[in-house]
Amino acid sequence: MSKPKSQSAMRILLINKYHRAYAGPERLYFDTAKMLERAGHQVAFFSMAHPKNEATPWAKYFAPEVEYEGQQELSLWQKLRMAQNIIFNFRAKKNLEALIKEFQPDAAHLFNIYHQLSPSIIWALKKHHVPIVMTLCDYKLASPNYNLFVRGKIWHHGSGLRCIADRCVKDSYLKSFVCAMEQWFHRFLGTFGQVNVYIGLSQFLIDTFKSLEFPYPIRLIPQALYPFPDTETPLPPVTGKNFLYFGRLSAEKGVATIIRAMSELSSGEKLQIVGFGPEEERLKTLTAELHLGDRVSFLGPVYGKPMAELITEARAVIVSSEWYENTPYALIESLAQGTLVIAARSGSLPERVLDGENGFLYEPGDAHGLAQKMRQVAGLENLDVVRENARRSIASLHPDTYFTKLLALYKSLI
Numbered sequence: 001m002s003k004p005k006s007q008s009a010m011r012i013l014l015i016n017k018y019h020r021a022y023a024g025p026e027r028l029y030f031d032t033a034k035m036l037e038r039a040g041h042q043v044a045f046f047s048m049a050h051p052k053n054e055a056t057p058w059a060k061y062f063a064p065e066v067e068y069e070g071q072q073e074l075s076l077w078q079k080l081r082m083a084q085n086i087i088f089n090f091r092a093k094k095n096l097e098a099l100i101k102e103f104q105p106d107a108a109h110l111f112n113i114y115h116q117l118s119p120s121i122i123w124a125l126k127k128h129h130v131p132i133v134m135t136l137c138d139y140k141l142a143s144p145n146y147n148l149f150v151r152g153k154i155w156h157h158g159s160g161l162r163c164i165a166d167r168c169v170k171d172s173y174l175k176s177f178v179c180a181m182e183q184w185f186h187r188f189l190g191t192f193g194q195v196n197v198y199i200g201l202s203q204f205l206i207d208t209f210k211s212l213e214f215p216y217p218i219r220l221i222p223q224a225l226y227p228f229p230d231t232e233t234p235l236p237p238v239t240g241k242n243f244l245y246f247g248r249l250s251a252e253k254g255v256a257t258i259i260r261a262m263s264e265l266s267s268g269e270k271l272q273i274v275g276f277g278p279e280e281e282r283l284k285t286l287t288a289e290l291h292l293g294d295r296v297s298f299l300g301p302v303y304g305k306p307m308a309e310l311i312t313e314a315r316a317v318i319v320s321s322e323w324y325e326n327t328p329y330a331l332i333e334s335l336a337q338g339t340l341v342i343a344a345r346s347g348s349l350p351e352r353v354l355d356g357e358n359g360f361l362y363e364p365g366d367a368h369g370l371a372q373k374m375r376q377v378a379g380l381e382n383l384d385v386v387r388e389n390a391r392r393s394i395a396s397l398h399p400d401t402y403f404t405k406l407l408a409l410y411k412s413l414i
Helices: 024-038 057-061 076-087 090-103 120-127 160-166 173-189 203-211 255-262 280-289 304-313 329-336 367-378 383-392 399-413
Strands: 011-015 042-046 107-110 132-136 197-200 218-220 243-246 271-274 296-300 316-319 341-344 360-362
Touching: 011 024, 011 090, 024 042, 024 399, 042 057, 042 090, 057 090, 076 173, 090 120, 107 120, 107 399, 120 132, 132 399, 160 173, 197 203, 197 399, 203 218, 243 255, 243 304, 255 271, 255 280, 255 367, 271 304, 280 296, 304 329, 316 329, 316 367, 329 341, 329 383, 341 367, 360 367
Parallel strands: 011 042, 011 107, 107 132, 132 197, 197 218, 243 271, 243 316, 271 296, 316 341, 341 360
Antiparallel strands: none
C-alpha cells in the first residue's frame, strides 16, 4: 500500500466481537486498523474481553467475556441471562458509551458483533450521533441462521418462525427461538435502520440479502489483501506435491469432502489440513475410518511466513466450502501466490475462480467430482499459465483500492 498524501486526521472506532486472530472478519478488522493508522488517522477498538486479545489501551472498556458453547450445565436463570445478552447486551452498550465519551469518534465501523456484543451497541452509537458503517461478514442481519447452513445443507430462509420449526440454530428449538426473538425484537425497534451504510464483500452476498428481503442498500467493497504481495517477480516452480486446506474446521467448510476425495486417489497423494475448530475431532475420526492416517496430516493453526510457505509449496489449495461462502482469505491468498486453487462452486467463490482459467471448480459436497479435479491438477500441462492467471486475478483487491473507497465513505458521513 502506497503512502497516502497528508489529509485531516479522523477518529475511527472499529468494533468486532473478537480482538484476536480468529477468522476472516478479525483479519479485515485488524487490516483496516493498520491502513487507517498508517494514513495518520486515530483508531480505537471496542470488543469482548479475552485473555488472548491483542494488547490495546481501549481494552479497559471491552465488554465482559462470554462464551455460548459448552454451557449445558448452566442453571435456567443463567441461560435466561445469556439469552437476554444475545438479544440486547446492556453491559456492552454501557461500556461502549464510556469509550465514546473519551474517544469522541468521527465514525464507527462495525464488523462481526453477534452474539457477544449484540445490536445494542448500535443504539449507543446512535445516542451519541456517531455515523455507522457496517461490513456484512455473513448473513446474520437477513436470517436468524448466520451462515444459512443447517444439518449439512443450505437453508435459504430469513423467517424466524421457519427457523424455530427447522431448528435452524445448533439443531436446537431453544437456541433457534432465542435467535428468532433477537430478529423480531430488533426489527420492531428498527435497529438495523440506524446503520448509515452497509458494505458487502461480494456481489453474491448482496444478491442473497436482497433475496431474503433485507430492506437496506448495500455497497460493494471487496476486502483488501494487505499487505499486497509482489505480483511482478516470476513465479517459482511448484516444489511440493501435497494438497492443502487451511481455514476453520467447521461443518460448513466441507473439509470432510476433501478427506473422502482423498480415499479415491492413489496412495502417493497427501493432504495437509491447517486450522482448528469444532469439527476437528470428527475429521480425525473420519480420517482414521478411511485408513488415511499416513496420508492426511492435521497441522493445527499456522500463521505468518510458515503459512505462506505451505501455500507456495502446495500442489493445490482446496477451498471446499459448502455454505454460501463470502470471499475467504484462503482463496485470495492462494491466488495471490500463484498457487492452483480447487474451489467448490459455492457462494462467492465462482466470482473469483473461473474454471480452467485461474483455478478449478467442482460441485460442493461432491467428493468424487473433487477427486477428479485433484487428478486433473496433477497432470496439468498449462500449469504456468493458470498460475499466472491466478496471480493477476487479485489485482482489484489492492489495499489502495479498498482504502480509497472506505475513506471516501467515512468522509461522506462526517
